[in-house]
Amino acid sequence: MADNKKIDLTEETARRWLTERGVQIKDIAELVFYLQEKYHENLQIEDCVANVERVLSKREVQNAIITGIQLDMLAEKGMLEEPLQSIIGTDESLYGVDEILAFSIVNVYGSIGFTNYGYIDKQKPGILARLNDKSTGECHTFLDDIVGAIAAAASSRLAHRAAGVDRKD
Numbered sequence: 001m002a003d004n005k006k007i008d009l010t011e012e013t014a015r016r017w018l019t020e021r022g023v024q025i026k027d028i029a030e031l032v033f034y035l036q037e038k039y040h041e042n043l044q045i046e047d048c049v050a051n052v053e054r055v056l057s058k059r060e061v062q063n064a065i066i067t068g069i070q071l072d073m074l075a076e077k078g079m080l081e082e083p084l085q086s087i088i089g090t091d092e093s094l095y096g097v098d099e100i101l102a103f104s105i106v107n108v109y110g111s112i113g114f115t116n117y118g119y120i121d122k123q124k125p126g127i128l129a130r131l132n133d134k135s136t137g138e139c140h141t142f143l144d145d146i147v148g149a150i151a152a153a154a155s156s157r158l159a160h161r162a163a164g165v166d167r168k169d
């Protein structure tokens with residue numbers, strides 16, 4: 001991120017909550033590397049970090065992050081009303097709103113993000129395996145989809161730029 005860029009409250013909160021919930025930029029960059037390694041010779045982790053940073057700078061992404069993490073945090077504290085408390089607290093598989101929220105991130109750099117998202121959601125490499133570990137007592141019903149979606153969007157941006165598609169954002 002550019003040094004002279006002013007970080008507002010929404011972006012600051014989104015970034016801080018990711019960290020506080022155990023997700024580092026590098027964890028997401030490693031997912032991007034996992035998705036894109038086979039398509040780009042000499043792909044560097046720094047390229048993946050840079051693309052994750054660009055995704056995180058978008059307001060619609062920040063909004064999805066703070067909304068999803070807020071619900072996870074409230075569920076973890078048992079502070080939601082029923083039936084939502086049980087649904088989110090147990091990560092009920094047919095709920096689906098966590099994935100719908102993540103779609104608002106997946107698509108910011110074009111529809112190939114969907115392919116990446118579906119793939120990584122099935123494979124659950126790296127940080128995604130930890131976020132899906134139900135034995136920790138933590139609630140990451142929304143966060144796992146958000147992290148997968150950020151990685152998918154960053155992969156999409158990286159692929160577009162590698163293909164020489166002129167995108168200014």
Ligand code: MG
Pocket residue numbers: 098099140141142143144145
């Ligand atoms: Mg989920």
